Amino acid sequence: MRYSALGVFWHGLTGNKGWKPVWRNPDPKPHYDVVIIGGGGHGLSTAYYLAERYGIRNVAVLEKGYLGSGSIGRNTTIVRANYMLEGNSQFYSHSLKLWENLEAELNYNVMHSQRGQVMLGHSDGQMDMLARRGNMMRMQGDDAVLWGREDVRKHLPYIDHENARFPVYGGLMHWRGGTARHDAVAWGYARGADMRGVDLIQNCEVTGIRVEGGVVRGVDTTRGHIGAGKVALTAAGRSSQVAAMAGLRLPIESHVLQAFVTEGLKPVIPHVVSFGMGHFYISQSDKGGLVFGGDLDMYNSYAQRGNLPMVEHVAEAGMALMPMIGKAKMLRSWGGVMDMSMDGSPIIDKTDIAGLFLNCGWCYGGFKAVPGSGDAFAHLIASGNHHPAADKFLLSRFRTGHVIDETGNGATPNLH
Amino acid sequence: MRITCPICGDRDLREFHYRGAAKLMHRPAPDAGDEAFYDYVHIRENPPGLNRELWFHELGCRAWLVAERDVTSHEFKSVELAAEAKRGAK
Ligand SMILES: Cc1cc2nc3c(=O)[nH]c(=O)nc-3n(C[C@H](O)[C@H](O)[C@H](O)COP(=O)(O)OP(=O)(O)OC[C@H]3O[C@@H](n4cnc5c(N)ncnc54)[C@H](O)[C@@H]3O)c2cc1C
Ligand SMILES: [Zn+2]
Numbered sequence: 365m366r367y368s369a370l371g372v373f374w375h376g377l378t379g380n381k382g383w384k385p386v387w388r389n390p391d392p393k394p395h396y397d398v399v400i401i402g403g404g405g406h407g408l409s410t411a412y413y414l415a416e417r418y419g420i421r422n423v424a425v426l427e428k429g430y431l432g433s434g435s436i437g438r439n440t441t442i443v444r445a446n447y448m449l450e451g452n453s454q455f456y457s458h459s460l461k462l463w464e465n466l467e468a469e470l471n472y473n474v475m476h477s478q479r480g481q482v483m484l485g486h487s488d489g490q491m492d493m494l495a496r497r498g499n500m501m502r503m504q505g506d507d508a509v510l511w512g513r514e515d516v517r518k519h520l521p522y523i524d525h526e527n528a529r530f531p532v533y534g535g536l537m538h539w540r541g542g543t544a545r546h547d548a549v550a551w552g553y554a555r556g557a558d559m560r561g562v563d564l565i566q567n568c569e570v571t572g573i574r575v576e577g578g579v580v581r582g583v584d585t586t587r588g589h590i591g592a593g594k595v596a597l598t599a600a601g602r603s604s605q606v607a608a609m610a611g612l613r614l615p616i617e618s619h620v621l622q623a624f625v626t627e628g629l630k631p632v633i634p635h636v637v638s639f640g641m642g643h644f645y646i647s648q649s650d651k652g653g654l655v656f657g658g659d660l661d662m663y664n665s666y667a668q669r670g671n672l673p674m675v676e677h678v679a680e681a682g683m684a685l686m687p688m689i690g691k692a693k694m695l696r697s698w699g700g701v702m703d704m705s706m707d708g709s710p711i712i713d714k715t716d717i718a719g720l721f722l723n724c725g726w727c728y729g730g731f732k733a734v735p736g737s738g739d740a741f742a743h744l745i746a747s748g749n750h751h752p753a754a755d756k757f758l759l760s761r762f763r764t765g766h767v768i769d770e771t772g773n774g775a776t777p778n779l780h
Numbered sequence: 781m782r783i784t785c786p787i788c789g790d791r792d793l794r795e796f797h798y799r800g801a802a803k804l805m806h807r808p809a810p811d812a813g814d815e816a817f818y819d820y821v822h823i824r825e826n827p828p829g830l831n832r833e834l835w836f837h838e839l840g841c842r843a844w845l846v847a848e849r850d851v852t853s854h855e856f857k858s859v860e861l862a863a864e865a866k867r868g869a870k
Binding site for chain 2: 419662
């Protein structure tokens with residue numbers, strides 16, 4: 365079914381009784397050309413681009429829970445292209461361009477809103493750093509504007525500009541940055557893949573990967589054995605666990621990241637704002653809730669829930685930047701498991717096992733990467749060659765020392 | 781989460797700094813070769829169950845600790861002084 369304004373109007377007049385489920389719920393077939401492990405953003409977008417751009421339609425996405433139950437439905441939805449290093453910079457730039465046409469491409473409203481994302485600076489040193497980042501973003505061909513104090517006052521009148529410890533010196537505005545409705549991104553890709561013949565198989569946990577003579581043959585699942593010509597791994601926070609089924613050991617630790625949402629309020633925060641002196645970033649959803657988050661809890665975790673010290677830290681940072689949100693009631697908080705790589709950058713690569721492909725290490729930036737990653741991974745699976753926008757995301761870089769360490773923290777995954 | 785430091789007793793999570801896998805205590809010999817250092821610096825077992833890990837009691841006795849913790853339930857199974865753990869491993 366193609367969505368249109370007229371269709372929405374017509375369904376409205378007929379009591380909204382005519383809507384049908386958006387994807388099938390098929391039983392697994394005995395064999396597929398490509399089996400994708402993990403029905404999050406990356407698995408679903410990979411399936412979509414395999415079918416749409418490369419004509420590979422005998423594909424299954426195996427998901428242990430329901431589609432979108434992982435981090436794709438748990439993130440703070442920020443979409444941006446403000447990376448600095450060769451490798452990351454061209455990739456996120458490519459991904460943002462795909463975002464800009466995503467709704468037309470998928471015929472699905474993912475509520476992508478380029479409302480602008482601003483990083484604030486609170487010292488001369490931080491302003492120099494923002495200027496440098498802005499220049500690198502512009503050299504990549506993306507947008508960035510350096511704001512002085514007065515610009516910040518004009519656009520963000522509601523923050524505490526004169527905080528005694530962290531006065532605002534300026535900021536870096538990335539106008540093409542913004543947010544999108546996270547679930548809708550999963551659903552839009554799922555629908556697009558299903559319409560092109562991809563089987564989306566839920567409640568199907570992969571428990572083993574079969575390799576014979578160095579070649580991948582298929583997977584064992586809670587719904588039986590499924591043969592496969594190629595197997596693609598997109599299990600995000602559980603990448604280490606799934607890769608171990610094929611004997612691979614990864615440069616990854618799993619960590620928990622929390623997020624928070626308040627009750628719905630009238631429009632008050634028009635952009636995405638990140639504090640420069642504490643871990644706090646915020647935007648307002650179209651429903652009115654203030655959606656905000658901070659840093660990792662810092663210790664390894666597969667729990668999808670965090671502890672109170674980080675809640676306290678995020679609340680304190682929020683109050684330091686914008687005391688006005690202090691009276692808003694917090695509705696919910698939750699956590700998601702992040703595949704933190706040792707240099708903070710992702711991996712999109714082949715493996716030593718023929719037919720087994722790896723996509724992981726998204727850290728807490730994997731939502732904005734969903735279109736670019738799916739496109740690049742599908743390209744790699746279909747052609748065997750790296751997509752030009754993602755040809756630095758090699759697993760071997762950790763062995764050769766060509767790490768892409770955006771924050772310069774070294775092999776400490778929780779600090780990236 | 782609370783951690784029972786062998787020296788200070790049951791303390792709040794905020795007093796501790798997390799460093800990562802306990803294997804970091806066992807640095808390869810200088811001549812162990814590239815592969816050994818690649819493994820030491822970059823590869824992590826990252827198990828979904830029991831994890832052996834290093835914690836620093838930064839706002840307490842400032843001892844390094846080795847803990848065994850279930851990373852799915854966050855429950856600590858054991859905590860010992862890193863110095864003793866290292867002696868025991870030898
Ligand atoms: C609180 C929070 C805030 C975030 N904020 C942002 C942000 O603002 N901007 C941004 O760009 N990114 C953000 N991220 C990061 C982003 O959400 C993730 O990097 C991204 O969603 C990970 O990729 P995915 O969508 O494919 O993962 P997931 O949705 O986690 O998909 C992986 C899937 O694999 C399945 N799976 C695992 N093991 C198996 C198995 N054995 N068999 C079958 N299926 C399996 C899981 O059930 C899961 O559904 C945030 C994350 C969190 C938790
Ligand atoms: Zn102590």
